Amino acid sequence: MTEAQSTKSVAYSMEHEAVYAVTAYNSQNENLPKREKSRNNDSYFTKVARGNPIGLPTGTHCQEYLAEWQCNIFQQDALQTKKSDEQQCLEMRTPHLMEFWPTLFEWPVFSHILKHGFAWLTFGGGISSTLFLFIMGGTESVKQAAPHIAPLLLFCLSIWLLLKTITRGSPKLKKDTRFFRRTGMVSIYRKGQDRLEIPFEEFEPTMTYRTGAAGSTGFMLQLTHRQSDIVISHINDYPEEYQVYLEWERLHQFMDISQPLPDRIVTEPARQFDPVTAEYDRKTGRPKHLWRDMGREELRERREAAKKAAKDFPWGKTRAQALASGWKPSEQRIDWKALEATRQET
CATH class of the missing domain: 1.10.287 (Helix Hairpins)
Incomplete structure (x- = not known):
């Protein structure tokens, strides 16, 4: 398929509701493989390479994606363009269809x-x-x-x-790892060979510890394959563990067709092109351009509240358990009266 044909194919998928493949990942599927706690027959170095399992309950519970370090006003500025939502999605490699992890060595x-x-x-x-x-x-x-x-x-x-x-x-990009929402497959680059595709449900999230030259410690998200020694590493490392948990939760929600796409600033134009997400937004009344049209002060307030909520979240518990223990989501941490007063002043 030529590049022009590929572009037309993507444009067609935006205009017509696509069907999710039978291989698409669904966290509500009772036949999903059980998570591994450990692999006792692995050598010490293999265990180090695979990292420590992330023992989080299945599903997404914190959902404070505005706390991601890359979410900022510059992403909002990028949305405020004369380009159509379709064109923005094409330039972002159709974020309603594919998430990708790049590699530094490209x-x-x-x-x-x-x-x-x-x-x-x-x-x-x-x-x-x-x-x-x-x-x-x-x-x-x-x-x-x-x-x-x-x-x-x-x-x-x-x-x-x-x-x-x-x-x-x-x-x-050529060497990136690609996650396809509608097929549930993970596409892995292999030098000199065709890409290897493995179902997302066969991977376990793990976390490794990285020590920098100055002695600082960072935490990195990895995906390890249950049936082989394949390990996929995220390009970023984070200073705090909760950021790794949030990154995994976001990826999990992206791949899970029982849920809408993660509500992020940068991928807002793509929400209308994913059938599950479009239906969710219609039922909940979410504005089509919530982030794009939001005032700067409100965006800053929401972001700071989201960061505090994500950091305070009792990771390892479900959302219901967290709320019952006294945890407050970001919308309950904002002084809405003071924010409304600020809007009226401006």
């Missing part, structure tokens, strides 16, 4: 990381160094240092602009 991913790094050096470094010099020696100190700092900042700015130009649009 140029499109590495170039995006470099772009963000040079952006920080250009703007963050420029502002912080100027403030430091001003505090230490005033305006005269800034003037004296400017001829030495300016060339470096201009170099960083040039590299950032170049990377920003060449990384426009969706990255064309």
Whole structure:
């Protein structure tokens, strides 16, 4: 199939309700494989590579996806475009159909990381160094240092602009791991071979601990295959365990066709194209562009409340158990009267 034909096929799936395959993952299926607690016959190094099992109850319970570290006002800005929802979905690799985990060892991913790094050096470094010099020696100190700092900042700015130009649009990845909601399959890259497809239900979520060069510890989500030694690692590591649990919960909900898509800012345009999600939004009355049209102050309030709720969630319990123990979801942590007063002032 050519790229043009593939684009037409995706566009057609957006306009017509697609049918979920019989292999699609459904957490309500009573015949799902039971989770493993351990594999006693594994060697020490195999156990280390596989990581520690995440002992969470099946399903999604916290659901505070606004607490994800990448959710921010910049994602909201990206939604406020003249492009149609269909076009935005195509540029995001149709997020109602596929979730993907990239790998660092691929140029499109590495170039995006470099772009963000040079952006920080250009703007963050420029502002912080100027403030430091001003505090230490005033305006005269800034003037004296400017001829030495300016060339470096201009170099960083040039590299950032170049990377920003060449990384426009969706990255064309080949080595990524792909999760398909409508088929329930996980597609794994293999060098020199066709991609390997394995049912999502055959994987177990595990967590590994990573120690950086400076001694800081990070936590990483992995998926380990029950019947083989295949281990898939998420590209990000997180400073706190609850962030790994939330990442797993989001992926699980994405693949589970008994539930709507996770309610995230970046994938909001895609909700209408997933049959289960569209029906859920219709029944609950969720606005089509809830995140896109939300005020900045409310978005910040919701995000801070979501972060606190996710961090406080008693992971390992169901949502009903958490609520019974006194846990409060994010919507109960916001001072809605104060927020309404802020809206009226603006």
